[in-house]
Amino acid sequence: MKLPKFGVKAAVMTVATCFGFSAAAMAEFPERPIQIINPWAPGDSADIVMRKAAEYMSEDLGVPVKVINRTGGGGIIGATAIATARPDGYTLGLLTPGPAVTQVVMGNTTYGLDDLKPVGIFWDSPFVLAVRSDEPFSSMKELGDYVNAGNTVTLGSYAQLAVPSLLANIAAEKTGFGYTRIIGLDPVSTLSLGTGDADIVTLPDARALLQDESARGLLTLTNERISTLPDIPTFKEVYGEEASLWTGLFTPRDVPQEVFDVVSKAFQKALEQDEIQEYAKSTGAYAYFLDSEGSSKRIHNEAERFKGMIDKLTN
Amino acid sequence: MVQIHSLRAVFTGFISLVACLLMFNSDKVVSLQSTETDLYRSPVFFPTLALAIIAVTGIALVIQAFKKVPFMLDMDCEDSSPKLFISASLLFLFLFYSLSSNWIGYLFSTLLFLMTAFFLSGIRSKVNIVLSALISLSLYAIFVWLLDIWFPKPWLASLLANSN
Amino acid sequence: MDILLNNLMSGISEIAHLNVILCLLAGSTLGVVIGAIPGLGPAVAIAVLLPATFSMTPLAGLSLLLGIYCGAWYSGSIPAILINTPGTPVAVLSTYDGYPMARQGLAKRALGIAFTSSFIGGMLSVLVLILLAGVLAGFAKNFGAAEFTMLTLFGIMLVIISSRGKVLATSFMLGIGLFLSTVGLGGATGMPRYTFGTTALLNGIPLVPVVLGIFAIAQALILIESSLTGAATQDTAARKKDDPSIGNQDAGVNWQSIKAVFEYPRTLLRSAGFGVGIGVLPGVGEFLAQFMSYVTAKRASRSPETFGKGNPEGLIASETANNAVTGAALVPLLALGIPGEALTAMMMSVFMVHNVFPGPRLFEQSPELVNGIYVSMLLMNIFIFVLLLSLTRWCSLVTRINPKVLGVTILALAFVGAYSVNLSLVDVWLALGFGVFGYLARRLGLPVFPLILAMVLGPIIETRLRQSLTISDGSLWIFVERPISLAVVSIMALILIFIASSAIRRKCARKKDEAGIMKPL
Known part of the structure; x- marks a missing residue:
């Protein structure tokens, strides 16, 4: 190494003193x-x-x-x-x-x-449970009856144990049914409804529903109504429990x-x-x-x- | 070429051995909390498939190497011979570089790394210092100023600062 | 044609604002710089600049981000050609023919060809986007889990086919890549796999450190070694030797190389077609398109044996397809409101922060914004092309830099590149580890490209395969029941039959004349 060692040391010391000053002057958060x-x-x-x-x-x-x-x-x-x-x-x-x-x-x-x-x-965040517009059910209760009548319903969410999926499962449990299958999607979008990969998805942004006529919301995973989709009931309204x-x-x-x-x-x-x-x-x-x-x-x-x-x- | 053949056999054989080990101990390295009944939903399904490919092709490559089946090296490797000492020392230097950035900050560790690396690879004149200074400053300018990449505050500096 | 003109006219009036133009120019320039630095991809720059765009008008913000995106797509080929290290992972295939050309002293020509074919791919893709966004979106809408599974498998197959005669070694590296892609949280339940209890590996093994390790670090070591072996002397001699076919070496713009591109009109159009058609499929499109175009170009060529040894047609095929993806990748975002991967997701947030939600209604609600984006993309393609052409000479000087200086600088870049993605030193150590691995693999003649591609395609195959089998309750019939998936399966089967039959024919022929030289596929 050609570089004199004291040069490095000096450099380190300079940096250190800069910080030393600020530390010494420590008076009030934040600085x-x-x-x-x-x-x-x-x-x-x-x-x-x-x-x-x-x-x-x-x-x-x-x-x-x-x-x-x-x-x-x-x-x-x-x-x-x-x-x-x-x-x-x-x-x-x-x-x-x-x-x-x-x-x-x-x-x-x-x-x-x-x-x-x-x-x-x-x-x-404005999460919504969304389904195809032409499905024969329009509320979680009707979905429950539909499943219990022997139909299969696939839930599409991030991962099986991701929070939106857990909430969707809690909602189903409270309604009295269970999803036939759960598949992991990333990103979650209404596209999976169209290709038939999923029958119900945990859509992370309610605005997607305003763009896509082929899908509609069943339930919002929120406590308050979503301002852009005021007609969809919330988890809290339906099940009386906080969820968001x-x-x-x-x-x-x-x-x-x-x-x-x-x-x-x-x-x-x-x-x-x-x-x-x-x-x-x-x-x-x-x-x-x-x-x-x-x-x-x-x-x-x-x-x-x-x-x-x-x-x-x-x- | 003989040497490369045997090294290749060792390399691919070793990796295929590791693959076998991982494959047969998958219950220990993958957390199997869920009791999935379907094979295709098991978290080890796909990795096991990949590991099996590695294991089988790895062994086949070992056999190929023993049979001395010829293979091509890429252009750069054809033209030069390995200098293991210099490469190993550069890699170690790189390791120290990554460690030192926490201690003395990005700019100084880069400067030190460049100077030592140039020195090791044979640039030992004044050019070394000039080049290192120029390159480290321009890297600092691009990444820290322009791209606003956040580096940890030098650990050594804050240590000294606290003791004041 | 009328639609096109109307769109363009309304777009031009949108874009004629100083701040939009400035963003366009700044974004494109920055993109070119970022793309040319190995390891730094457009994702890093876009993530850094994203917050800044929130305070701009949507068109200005998008011009900036799209400029970075397109610029990086162009210039990723510069280091791929000059130092055998792709600037962005998608430029991997450009090293196949670009680097050998540079080694033969044709660096400038290679760069000129790469830029020109990128330009044609880019322009064509924007034009297709303007005219056919709706059609393409409809096409993309049909791709579900089963279709994606088969497409990614097709991608893997193409990697093996284009393996230049190293089928076994390629499969070996593919296996390693597939396995590495499973490290981290994964599986149906998102459980840690192969993380050995560390938090650091929960994130999985990110792509950038691996690319940097395997390409940048390994290449840096080999460069330094070659300069010490003495091979460098003949090498630099070869580089300095003027090639008569390029004519005037120091001319500002290399017209010969531009002309060379147009000698392959069919390859150009076909590659652009692949790029636009397959580019609409997020995550898979950009890699699949270039491999399909490369493999077809090779098959159609009269001299397939020169592919991978510096055939300009190979470079044209990969670069055209590469850049034709840029326009197509915006289709799902603009026309469906669905971002396919991280980059377009970040662009989507520029719309969202201004309360414009992309999707089918965007075209009715704010056609002027959509047209502005089109014109902006056309302009940035022209600007980037002119910029790069004027820089070709300076870029090609990289080949004359002392390999030692180049090597050490690449190492320093690898450090900051690996660090910058997640601001994590663990990534730097991963890059180092893969540097050792890549060095050994290259010295032992194992191809490293397949590993990268497998790491990109691995997670898609795994999740899509699991999704498909979940939907079908484990039955494999799902792959032949859906029409598009069936089509892909049939193409794969046909190719396999074709390869098998030609291999048998070749074996017979070899028995006859005992030439014994196995032609790589």
């Missing part, structure tokens, strides 16, 4: 950019709304707030990164029931249910309370902006804010409920 890890690919409604919210948070907190997508492994990769990040409030993350609940219940994760602390659940494909903002478990409060306040303020509410309305999603405690409670409830369904489906 560095904040990153929000999204374990899913960019571009779905939850990702877009988080990016919009991040802009408002950034204005409010005075440091850049950036959404980073770390995808893969059913969301576990990103979720693990959030759980194992340094609990200083500079790494936050988005979670959905998959990585937050069902993967934990199935024992696929290294983190537990309480290793991620919810800032709050804030977004329900939510997204929440989380921090690592051991974030100091004062830092957590700063994040939480900025986030709630961002959610109140008109732009975000309007965006929710136009996509058919539902924007709200369920506080930390409420979110924790919902997660634990769901863990129990999904565990029952997972055990049933795998045995």
Whole structure:
């Protein structure tokens, strides 16, 4: 090596002193950019709304707030990164029931249910159970009668044990029937209805139904009616139980309370902006804010409920 | 050519052995929580098929190698002979490069990697330093500035910072 | 023709805004740069720029992303030709004939041919998109699980057929690729497979690190070795030697190579046809199209034995089909509102963020946006083509760079390329591991291309096969009951019969004259 060793050392020291200064001047959170890890690919409604919210948070907190997508492994990769990040409030993350609940219940994760602390659940994506328009049933009850009369019905969803599929199964169980088969689709679209691969799909975006006349919705997997499809009954209306494909903002478990409060306040303020509410309305999603405690409670409830369904489906 | 033939036999034989091991121990390396009754829905159905292809063709390749059936090398490999020492040291250097990026940051680790790699492959004049500096700066410009790729904060720097 | 003109006119008025034009130019240029860097694909750039497009008008945002997409599709062939390392995974086939041409000192000619055929493929595909989007969408709508299963199997078969006489080794590598594609969460229930309890492998083995390891890292080592062996001296001599057929080496635009492309009009049209027709099938289309066009071009050629050794026709076949996919890939997105894979899914979100939902009604609701997209794609194809032609000379200088410098730089690029996709060092280590594997495989004469293709097609075969068998409750009849699937099965059977009969004939012929030289298929 021709390069004198002290050169490297000097360089390292320079970098170090830069950081040394900032660390010494540590006064108030936040003073560095904040990153929000999204374990899913960019571009779905939850990702877009988080990016919009991040802009408002950034204005409010005075440091850049950036959404980073770390995808893969059913969301576990990103979720693990959030759980194992340094609990200083500079790494936050988005979670959905998959990585937050069902993967934990199935024992696929290294983190537990309480290793991620919810800032709050804030977004329900507009999932719909959709069927071909020419099917002879128009509600879950009629579908149940149809199946119980000896007809076969194939459910198309992401994976057999993915959350939308579990919810569709819980709905069926409560109606009193079971799907003949479940097939995994990726992406889930109304196309599979047309080719006859599936008879009922867990459609992730209600807007697809407005485009495709050959399909219609039976039930929305939400608590509130989807604004763009006001005629379709919700899971909560039909079965009297909460069910939604939510997204929440989380921090690592051991974030100091004062830092957590700063994040939480900025986030709630961002959610109140008109732009975000309007965006929710136009996509058919539902924007709200369920506080930390409420979110924790919902997660634990769901863990129990999904565990029952997972055990049933795998045995 | 004799040597390549036997190496080829060892390489394909080894991979086919690994494939067999994985195939017959699939219950240990695949979590079979579900008790699927249908063969085609079992999570090991497709991997086992792939492993069987590897195992069978691998053994056939070993037999071919023993029979000294001639085979073509691609153009670049025909024209040059392996220099295992330099290649191995470059690969190790690459490993250190990936580890060091966590410690001293992307820019410095790239600079160090380029200088050492150029030195190893025989560029030892002043050109080395100039080239390394230019290449590492342009890589930094493209990836960190232009494409905004996020690299971990240098671990060493934050360590020193905390001890202050 | 009237429809075409009307569409174009309304599209032109849409696109005549400064910000749209700027996005188009910036996107195309960026795409060209990204595509030419091995390991960096359009997916990375689009993911990074996606949030920025949310604040633009839909047409501006889409022009930017489509520019990156098309640009990368063009320039992926540059490193494939010059350093035997595909810039994007779809450019794999361009290394077959492009790299040998470059080694023979015909780098510029190869680049010119690749760009020209890409341009023709790209333009034709946009024209077909304008005229036949509805028809193509109807075609794509008929492809369900059974059809996709058979198509991917057909793809695997084509890889073996085009294996240049290494059937056994190709199958071996295909098997490895298929197996690797099953690592991670998978199966009907999404359970971890072969992850050995680590979180890192839950994600499976991503394609980019494998491509980087097997191509970039292995090629870098071999380059450095060759420069130390002394082979480099004759090599550079060969490269510097002017080829009389190219005429003026330093001319700005190489008209000869453009002309050369038009000497194969049938290959051109056929390849574009494959690209457009099969490109509408997401995930499978881009690879299947180029293999089908390559294999057919080889079969139809008078000198099939030169394919893979620097035959320009092979390069034309793969590059034309490759770029003809770009327009077709948008069909499911625009006409059905269904993104087939990650890239088009990200483009779809540009529509969605502005509350435009692509689908059949898009053509009635906002025809001006659709026409704007068409014109934008035509313009970017022209721009990228002109840009690349003017850069050909500079690109070809890469072959004159000291192989040591080139090799080490490729290694540094491999690091950041592997890291950038998931921001994960695990991917870098995977790339390193596959670098060792790829190096050994190449030194031992095992073909590495099949592995990549199997990794792409593997997950599709597995899920589609499982879907099909689930629907049919395990019966294989489903593959012959559906008409399209039956058609694919019959084509496969016919090809197999043809190969078997010609192999028997060849065996008889060989017995007769004892020539003993086995012709590769």
